[in-house]
Amino acid sequence: MASSHDNNDDPFSTTNHRTHTSPDTIFYTIHPDPPTTPSQLHTLNLQILTTLTPFTTTYTWHHTPFTLTPTETHLHGHLRYGDNLDDEWFVVFLLFHVSRLFRNLSIRVWDSDGEFLLIEAAFHLPKWVNPETAGNRVFIRGGEVCIVPKKRVPGEVKLEDALRVLIEFPDECRASDGVQSVIKRRVDEFPEKAKRNVHRARVLVPISVAKVLRQEPCMISLAVEGFYDRDIDSMKHAAKMEKFLTKGREEELVLVLANMSRAMYAQLMQQKFQAPKCYPMPPVPPKTDQSTYLEAELGMKIACGFEMMYQQKKREEEEGKGSTWEAFRDSLETSGYFQGLLPGSNEYKRLMENAKEYYKKSAVHREASEMLSAPVKRIDEILALPLSMDDFKVQEVPSSDDNSWLYGGEEELNSVLTERQREMEQYEEKKKRKQKGKEKVNEGDSSIPNENDVDLGDIAKSMKAFMDKVSTYEGAEVPEDSDLKDVDFDMDRFMKELGAATMNPAQDVDSDDVEGGSSSDMDFDESEDDSDMEEEPEEHGDMKQKDFMHAYSDVLNDELKSTTLKKSFVRANDNAPNKNEALSGARDEEMEDDFTPVDVDVNLVKSLLDSFSSQQGLPGPASNLLGLMGKQLPLDDVAKPKHNAKPKDS
Incomplete structure (x- = not known):
């Protein structure tokens, strides 16, 4: 606020x-x-x-x-x-x-x-x-x-x-x-787990530290923090121990049980620290018991931590400094309050003194001072209480908790890593399943045993079979395994719209224009009625149809002579449909009028593959048509279509 x-x-x-x-x-x-x-x-x-x-x-x-x-x-x-x-x-x-x-x-x-x-x-x-x-x-x-x-x-x-x-x-x-x-x-x-996180340890500490731990056991966190985050300045206070070791080496140590977290215990145990000269450490083993020395060493680190924490917070309170002051000063520098002046100059010092004076009077300073001075005041109050050495000697101190966890933990770590590995594997497996599902949707029929083994002859046969299927206004019959969905098609509505779109233009067109501008060369005598057509001999009708088809073919070939269309077809005497001559359409001029029969099957497969390749893996007419026939080409063939051999039975 x-x-x-x-x-x-x-x-x-x-x-x-x-x-x-x-x-x-x-x-x-x-x-x-x-x-x-x-x-x-x-x-x-x-x-x-x-x-x-x-x-x-x-x-x-x-x-x-x-x-x-x-x-x-x-x-x-x-x-x-x-x-x-x-x-x-x-x-x-x-x-x-x-x-x-x-x-x-x-x-x-x-x-x-x-x-x-x-x-x-x-x-x-x-x-x-x-x-x-x-x-x-x-x-x-x-x-x-x-x-x-x-x-x-x-x-x-x-x-x-x-x-x-x-x-x-x-x-x-x-x-x-x-x-x-x-x-x-x-x-x-x-x-x-919170209960397991607590570690109880027997420690030998000065009576002043024992008093604080008895009244405010939670303050051990401040002591451990002071010890773990020590610097050169705070080490000077630990060397004197003015607050918690008033009698120097004459101070008697008492045994107490300190409650701390496992993390605190690890921070104290894993750091080597030389006891101050004024601290009454017991003789090094074997002159003293190993466990007694370890209890005294751990207590010494806690006592030094209390001293460093107390003196640092007391100094910060007296100087009106602390973490909030540092942040406040940084905000002034960011806002340009010091006007780019060099630190140490007279004007910089003047502005700094004004900032300090304002900070001391502000609510921020008052709140920070109360927070920083709280442990200092509380410690002073506790040490002023009349507690004697006998108050600690008569009590029985329980044994320390087992600290084997400090040197083990490999099993717990491996368990955590295994769990993480399992989650990652499940995640990757889930991704693979989704990817496979997408591939099945994109590829259509997933029942093909080996999608890379495509028989091109089957494609030609399937196309022939597909063309022979019955076709109605509902569409052509397709293979049963193509898994197509029914289409909702309103035939009446479609015919009405088609009639509306074609009726008027047909009525406006002149009959002469139809005769002169017909897109085909077929002329029908509309004067003949249905009865005349039915009475016409069957042989005569077949003959007329054959004559018409020959005439139509001759005219069509004449029209296509001036184009390059025929050069794109593969002839029956070609060795392979993808020969350079077939692909490039290059032919000798003397073979220009050569009407060697076209290999329909090879040209069909080649056209399908070329069309499929041009789709570059995207949906298109070739893949749709192949899907209707129940066929599927591998995506690898998009780059390199495998049409270098004639289909079987072609």
Whole structure:
């Protein structure tokens, strides 16, 4: 929410401040169905936290705990999970648990990488879902993953539109069963996995550290963070141990049980660290027991972490600096507040002092100071309590948990990798099945035993058989295995439209024009009636038809002499239909009038193959005609048609 200092004209305005969050951060927002008042939001916040208390009370967070903050319309929060990825998925479990109990909530969750729920279920997502289209689309509602469909809100999605669609179309928003099962498998590991994530270890620590761990056991996360993220400046504080080792080497160590996450324990154990000279470490084995030395070494790292964390946060609070100050200063540099001045110049220093003064007075600084000084003040309060050494000596400390998991884990890792491999194989298999289905649709009849073994003679025979089929207005008969669908054809309507299109032009044409401009050389004597035609002798009719066909053929050949059409035909005496002479149409001039019989079958197959090749794998007349005959050519033949041999029985 904007503060009272928000002002676009103010270079120190908090609107220019961009929160720089850690890359290992998870964000979440909870949106109740409208209408909701601020009072109802505060009540909801309390109800949710109360519901989650049984799960979070004993859990040790790696960095920061799970929190919720009310705004005017929703609840929100964020949490650093650091190297402990289980923290992130534990938050997801908590949010799913909340969504099951409060059915009128729409919950968003994402991290620095984006919609990590979709990343987890990447093999089960629809194709249109990607990082660019997933913004404001992924929610948790009613204990299930929901994705706002593209058909309801195309393009960029506004949050209010997404929330409306979630309420109005819940069934359409529910993600697929594949997505649900993947996320459910990760979530169902909790809360049992959260319990397994806790590691208890016996440690020897100064009494000051023991006091803090007894009163605020969760502060161990701050100590481990201070130790793990140490730098040269913080190491100087560890060398003195002014706060937690006031007596120096005379300080007595006490045995306590520290609860931490496995990730914290690994961070402490896997780093070598030399104890400060002022720290009272026991003698190195074999002068002392091995387990005692390990407990003291682990306690030393925790104590140094507390010292470094305390001193750093105290200094930041005193100087009015911290992560928010760094972000605020960066925003000033980006906005051009320093006017390109060199750092260290007098004018630069003056502007910097003004910025610091403004920051100290701003609400941002007050909130940051309270957050940074909270552990400092709490530690001061705890150390002021009257606790003696006897309070820790009389108690019995349980044994440490088995830490074999630290040196093993190979089996668990292999299990995770195997599961991922299985998902990938299933995804690839699914893709192959879809691809095969598409190929079957594109190729037509999939029952051909070997589609690359095509008998060209069969094509010629099939064409002959196809031409001999009975043909009516409903179409030609086709092979029974061609798997054709019936066509709904209205014959009466077709004849009416055909008559309307041809009636008037036929009546307007003069009979003389028909005689003079006929597209054929056939003239019929319309004066003859049907009875005369029926009485004509059959032999006489056959003779007239033969005479007509010869005359028609002579005229047609005369017309085609001036064209190159006859050169494209393959003659019966050619050795192969794809000889260079046949393909190029080159003939000697002395053979120009040679009417060697045309090999009909070879020319038919050659024409079909040439037509099929010109389609380049796309639908076309050749593939359609072959499909009607129940034949199919392989796509490989598009580039190289196999018509270099005559069909059998040609």
